[in-house]
Amino acid sequence: MSDHTKFDLRDFLPYLLNQAAEMSSLGFQQYYKSQYGMLRTEWRVLFHLGRYGEMTAKDICDRARLHKTKVSRAVSALEARRFLTREQLSHDRRHEQLKLTTSGLRAFDELYLAAQKYDAEIMADFSDQEGEALRKALLKIAEL
Amino acid sequence: MSDHTKFDLRDFLPYLLNQAAEMSSLGFQQYYKSQYGMLRTEWRVLFHLGRYGEMTAKDICDRARLHKTKVSRAVSALEARRFLTREQLSHDRRHEQLKLTTSGLRAFDELYLAAQKYDAEIMADFSDQEGEALRKALLKIAEL
DNA sequence: ACCAGTCAGTTGCAGGTGAAACTAACGCGA
DNA sequence: TCGCGTTAGTTTCACCTGCAACTGACTGGT
Known part of the structure; x- marks a missing residue:
C-alpha cells in the first residue's frame, strides 16, 4: 500500500486550481448574474x-475556448435580451456577424470596469512579483 | 467609454484560473474516468x-467543500460499484459511517499514486520556488 | 411526554452542459 | 452541374448539478 501520510488533497494541483477558480468565479458572478x-x-x-469588436460565433469559440453549443445558446440569450444583433454575411451566409447593441455595450462597459476592479482586488493580496508569477504560471498550465 | 486597450481576457484572474483548472482536471480525468x-x-x-479513513458523508462535505447532494449521489454510485459500504451508527442512526471495501482501497491506491505522479508532472514545468509560490497563492485565493 | 426546531441524507425538479446528430450553405474536383 | 466533403450553427438527448422540499432521527424546552 502506498504511503498515505505525505500527499494531501491540498497538495493536488487540479484540486487547488478548481477551488481557487470556483471561489473567484463565484465572487464575480454576482455582477453579471x-x-x-x-x-x-x-x-x-x-x-x-465588447473587447475585441464584431466577430462570428466561430471566432468566439476559438478565442474563448468555448464549445460551439455553449456559444450558440449564449448568443441566443444575449439576442433575446437585445444585447446583440446578428447579421448574415452576404459572401457566406453560414457566418453571422455578431454586434453589440447600445444596451449591450452599456452592460459590457459596466462589467468590464467591474472585472478590472475585481481582478485588482484579488491581486491586492499579492506583491507585483507574486501576481506576475501567478499569471505566468496559470498561463502555462492553461496552455494559452 | 472605458479604455478597452489595456485589460485583456488573459489578464482576468477568474478566467485564467478556470482555464488552468479545466486543463489540469481534464488531464487527470482520464485516470478515474x-x-x-x-x-x-x-x-x-x-x-x-482512502486518505483520511472512515467518516460520514457530512464529514466529506465539510472537508472537501462538496454539496451534500453531490456526496449523496457519489456515495450511492461508489456503493453500487462495491467500492464502499455504509454502516449506521447505533448512537445516532442519522449518521452513516462510510468505509472503503478491498476493491475500493485498491482503486484508491492506484489513483492516489497516479495523482501524485500527475501533480509532479505539472510541477516539473516550475522550479521549487515557483511551485511553492503557486500553491500558496492558490490556497490563499481558495481560502482553504 | 410532547412538540417545535434541527440535522443527516435523499429525492424531485428545473436548469446547464457536452457529444453526437442534424441543417443549411459553401467549395472543389470530375 | 453534379456530388462529396467540409464548415457554421442548431437541436436533441442523456447526464450532471444546485436548489428546495422532503423523510427519518435526534434534541431541548416546557
Whole structure:
C-alpha cells in the first residue's frame, strides 16, 4: 500500500486550481448574474464582443475556448435580451456577424470596469512579483 | 467609454484560473474516468475515504467543500460499484459511517499514486520556488 | 411526554452542459 | 452541374448539478 501520510488533497494541483477558480468565479458572478441575469458563458461572449469588436460565433469559440453549443445558446440569450444583433454575411451566409447593441455595450462597459476592479482586488493580496508569477504560471498550465 | 486597450481576457484572474483548472482536471480525468468510470465527485469522495479513513458523508462535505447532494449521489454510485459500504451508527442512526471495501482501497491506491505522479508532472514545468509560490497563492485565493 | 426546531441524507425538479446528430450553405474536383 | 466533403450553427438527448422540499432521527424546552 502506498504511503498515505505525505500527499494531501491540498497538495493536488487540479484540486487547488478548481477551488481557487470556483471561489473567484463565484465572487464575480454576482455582477453579471444579479445585475443582468447572465450566465458565465454569456458574460464571456459579451466580453469578447465588447473587447475585441464584431466577430462570428466561430471566432468566439476559438478565442474563448468555448464549445460551439455553449456559444450558440449564449448568443441566443444575449439576442433575446437585445444585447446583440446578428447579421448574415452576404459572401457566406453560414457566418453571422455578431454586434453589440447600445444596451449591450452599456452592460459590457459596466462589467468590464467591474472585472478590472475585481481582478485588482484579488491581486491586492499579492506583491507585483507574486501576481506576475501567478499569471505566468496559470498561463502555462492553461496552455494559452 | 472605458479604455478597452489595456485589460485583456488573459489578464482576468477568474478566467485564467478556470482555464488552468479545466486543463489540469481534464488531464487527470482520464485516470478515474476511463479506468473506473468514475465522476470527479466520486474520485474526491474516494480520495477522502482512502486518505483520511472512515467518516460520514457530512464529514466529506465539510472537508472537501462538496454539496451534500453531490456526496449523496457519489456515495450511492461508489456503493453500487462495491467500492464502499455504509454502516449506521447505533448512537445516532442519522449518521452513516462510510468505509472503503478491498476493491475500493485498491482503486484508491492506484489513483492516489497516479495523482501524485500527475501533480509532479505539472510541477516539473516550475522550479521549487515557483511551485511553492503557486500553491500558496492558490490556497490563499481558495481560502482553504 | 410532547412538540417545535434541527440535522443527516435523499429525492424531485428545473436548469446547464457536452457529444453526437442534424441543417443549411459553401467549395472543389470530375 | 453534379456530388462529396467540409464548415457554421442548431437541436436533441442523456447526464450532471444546485436548489428546495422532503423523510427519518435526534434534541431541548416546557
